Amino acid sequence: MAAPETSTAAVPTLYTNNTLRNAFGGVLSFFILLLIGVMAFSIRLFSVIKYESVIHEFDPYFNYRVTQFLAKNGIYEFWNWFDDRTWYPLGRVIGGTVYPGLTLTAGTIWWLLNSLNIPLSVETVCVFTAPIFSAFASWATYLLTKEVKGTGAGLTAAALLAMVPSYISRSVAGSYDNEAVAIFALIFTFYLYIKVCSWGGYTFIINLIPMHVLLCIVTGRFSSRLYIAYAPLVVLGTLLAALVPVVGFNAVMTSEHFASFLVFIIIHVVAFVYYIKGILSPKMFKVAVTLVVSVGLAVCCAVIAVLIALVASSPTKGWSGRSLSLLDPTYASKYIPIIASVSEHQPPTWPSYFMDINVLAFLVPAGIIACFLPLSDASSFVVLYIATSVYFSGVMVRLMLVLAPAACITSGIALSQAFDVFTGSIKFQLTGASSNTEVDAAETSSSTAESQTDAVKTEKPEETAKNRPSRKSKKKEREHGEKPSTKAKAEKKRLLALPLESSVISLLLLVLLGAFYVVHCVWAAAEAYSAPSIVLTSRSHDGLHVFDDFREAYAWLRHNTDVDDKVASWWDYGYQTTAMANRTVIVDNNTWNNTHIATVGTAMSSPERAAWEIFHSLDVKYVLVVFGGLVGYPSDDINKFLWMVRIGGGVFPHIKEPDYLRDGQYRIDSQATPTMLNCLMYKLSYYRFVETDGKGFDRVRQTEIGKKYFKLTHFEEAFTTHHWMVRIYKLKPPKNRIRGKTKKSKSKTSSTTSGPKRSGTKKKNPWQ
C-alpha cells in the first residue's frame, strides 16, 4: 500500500501510480478484511475448544429443534407446524409464534452445504451460525464506517467489532440465538439505508431511521435522495414485516411504528412544499405558505387532539411495557415487577461498560467529535445511533448489545484519525530533518521503510488494522492535497505536524491501549462468556471435573421411555427435554400459559398424593428434577422452588408462600416447616440423599437436610445421574384407589386386576 510518493513525478506517472496504489490498497484491505473475519470467527471458538461443539443454554435448543424440523420437512410444513410435543395437552402453533429469521438462515446454510455434498449435521450448522454471522457483522461494520469516514476508519471499526466483548457474549459458538444474527442485520440495514436503498428492520431501526429523516428535514438537509431512501423503506418494510405471522397487523397497529408513519407523512408534505416552491415565484410562494400554514395548523390540532384521546384511552397508552420503560426509565421499576425483576433489564453500572466495551469507552467521545468535523448525512446518522443506543443501554443492560457496534464505529473513527495525525507528523518531522531539496524523495523512502517495518510486526491483526488504514485514509487526504504546488503542500504539512517525541509517545500509548483491548477481549471470550451451561466444569486441586449430567439424563429418557411418555419438569428444562430427549413436556421456556405453569408449580409444592393426582390428570409418566446439593450446583430446583410456590399460589390460592418459610426464611434443614419437608420437590430432591455421605449435607445450602429417612408412596426412582444433578422419577400406577374401594376382596382384586393394569400402563407406542 505504501506506494512511492509521486509529487515530483510528471502528471501521467502520477496518474498511473495513483491507480496502482489504489488497486494495491484495495487488495490489501480485502486481505485485512479476510483476516478480521477469520479472527471474528476464531475468537468465538473458545467454547468449542474448552468444552465441545454443543448448543448452549435453553432457548438455543428450541431454535435448534425448529431448524431440525425445517431441514427435515421443508418450509411449508414448518410454516404450518403445530407442535404436540410441548405444552401437553394444549400444544403450540410454532409456525405462527416464532420469529423465523434465524431458523430460515441456518436452514438455508444447511441446505446449501448439503446440496454441495458437504454432509454437516444440522447441529453443527447451528453451533457455527453465530460465529459466521459475527464475521459478516464485522464486514458490515467496515462497509458502514467506510461510508462515514473512509476505508481506514472502516477497517479499524471492523477489527474492533470482531472482538468486542458485548457482542461475543451473545455469539460464541453454540449460542444459537436471534441476537447473533440480529446485530449483523442491524448494521447491514444501517449500511444499506445510508447507501440509499433499504429494507425493513425492527423496532429500534424503525424508530431510529425516521428520527434521522426528521433530523435531516429539520436541519434543512432534505433532498430527493432522502425521499427515495425513506418512502420505499416504510412501504416495503411494513408490508414485509406484516407478512411474518408474529408481527402481522402489529406492524400498523402498535404505537411503536407510529413514528415511521408520522415521518412518512411529514416527508411527503416537505417534498410537496419543495415541489411547489420550485414552480411558484417567491412572492406567490409566501402567500401560499401563509394560507396553507393557517389551514394546516387548525387541521393538525384537531387530528392531534383526536389521536391523543384515542391513545390515552388505551391502558398502556398504546406502548408495550418494555418500550415504555425505555422512555421513562423508572416506569418498569414502578409498575411492572415482572420486567423489573429480570436481571437483563437492570440499569448497568459503570463496570458493565468497562466489561462490555472496554477501552472503547474512552475513545467514543473523540469519535463523536470527529463525526461533527464535518457533519455529513452519514456521520450525523452515526451520531444519532451512538447517542440513542448509549442512552438506552443506560436503562437496560441488555441493550449494551446495540451499543457495541456504535461504540466500535465511533472508536474506529477516532483511532484511525489519531493514528493518521500521529504517523503523519512523525513522518513529516523525519523527512523535515533531511535536506529540503530532497524532501519528497526522503518522504518516499521513509514511508516505504516504515511500511516494511509495519509489515514485519503484523502479528496482531488489531495493530495491522489500525496502522494500515490510517495511512490509507491519509493517502486519500494526500490525493486532495496533491493538486496545489509542492510548496503550498509543505506549508500545510508543517502546520499539521505535532512535536515528534510526543507523537511517538502517543502512538505507543494508543498501541498499548489497543493491546490491552485485545487481552481483555480474549480473556472475556475465554473465561467469561464461553460456558455452555449444559456441560459444567469445575476446577479443584485434583484437576478438572466435568459434569455432563444433563445430557446423561436426557439420553436416558430418550432410550428408556416410550416415545409418547410425558415428562413433567419445571419450565426451564422444557426446551432441552423436547430437543434432546424428544419427549413430550407439560411446560417449556415459552411460558405463554401461566395457568399451566402454575399447575406444575402447584404439583411440585403439594404433598406426594396431591401431586400424584395432578400429574396423573395430565398423563404424566415421569417427573424430572434438577438437584445440585451433592456437587454444589446452585441453580437447581430447590433454589428455584419459591418461584414455583409463588406462581402456583398465584393461580391456586391453597398454596401459600408463608407455609414454606420459617419466620420469613427459606430453609430446608431441621427448622424447615412441615409443609416444606413434605412437598414433592423436597422429597424428589432429597430421596435417598442421606445414603451418599451418611449425614445428608447439602453443599448448595451449606446445611444438613431436615428430613433424611423417608419413603416415596406414589413415585418411584427411575434414574439418577452420575453426580445426582438430574433425578427422574416414575409415577406409580394408580392402584390405591382400587384397594380403598374393595377392601374386603383386596387380595383378589389386586391379583386379578394387576395383570391387565400392568399391560395397560405399559402400553406400546402405536406408531412403532
Added chain:
Amino acid sequence: MAISYIHLFILSFISTSRFLVISKAGAESELVAYLLTLQSQSESGVIHLNDRTVSKFITSTKTPRPYSLLIFFDAIPLHDKSDLRLPVLVHDFALVASSFIANHNGSNTKLFFCDLEFRESQSSFKLFDVNSLPNIYLVGPDAESLKDDTEQMEQSGFTRLIESLVEFIESRTQLTVGPIHHSPVISKKQMVLIIGFLLIWSPFAARKIFAGETMFHNPRIWLSGAIFVYFFSVSGAMHIIIRKMPMFLMDREDPNKLIFFYQGTGVQLGLEGFMVGFLYTIVGLLLAVVTHVLVYVKDLKTKRIGMLFSIFVSFWAVKQVIFLDNWKTRYAIHGFWPSRWN
C-alpha cells in the same frame, strides 16, 4: 297470673332486646356514617385518626364491628430520614386508598384507610405496641386487643408497597381493591397551559425554522448534547435514578469518613459513577483536542505542552479506571500467552 307475668316478662325481654339490637345497629350505622364523612373530607380518602377517634372507632365499640380499619403509622419528624422513605409510603398508601374508594364508587363500608401520627397519638402507638416505623396494621371486625388480634403487614412488603398492600388487603379482608389509579404525570391544568404555550410559540418557531436560525442549526449544540448523553449514560446515572442510589455513604464505624466507592458489581454510588464517567469522557475529549485542535496551533511550545498534558492526563485516567475496575469487580484479567513463556 303467673302465666301472664311470664308473658309480660318475655314480651318485655323481647322488646328490650330488640331495642338493644336496634340501638346497637343504630350506633354502628352512625359510626360508619361518621367514618364516611371523615373519609369524604379527606382529599385522598385516608382518615386521620388521633387518640380520641381511636377509642371511638376501635376500643370503645363492641365486636364484631361492621368495618375493618387499615392503619398507617406515621411520624412527621421522621419524614426527612431518607432511608425510611416515609413520604413515599404515605403517598403510596393514599394512592391505594383513593383507588379503593374510587373502585367501589364510595359505597364501601367495610374497610377504611386511616393514619396515625406519632406526636399527637402517642398512647395509641402504645396500644398497638408499635415501636418502629414504617408499620401498617389491619384492625379486623373481631379484634379485641390491639396488641394481639390485629394483623401487621410484613416489613418486606414496604419495598414495593402498592402491590404488597393490595395483596395484604385482598388476602385478609376478602375485598377486592381493583386497578390502582395512578395520577397522571401532567395534571389537566398543566396540560392546558402547555398546549396553550405550544400554540402561541409554534408560529415563532416555524418562522425561525424556516429561516434556519434556531440553536438546533448550530452543530456545537448537538455536539455537546451528544457528549453529555454519553457522559450521562456511561456514568451509570440511570442506575442512580432508577435505584435511587445516594451520592455517597457514611462510614458506619467512623462517622467522619465518607465512602465514595462501593465494592461489588451490582451497585454503584452516585459520585463514584460521575467520577468514572468523567474519566471515560476526558480521554476521548483530549484525544479529539489533540487530533483536531492542537494540530492547527502554530506555536510549537503550546503544542508540546498541550500534548504532554493530554498524554499525562489520559494515561492517568486509563490507569485509574483499570485499577478501579479490578478493585470493584475483583476480576483477574490475564493474557493467554504461549505456555513456554512462563
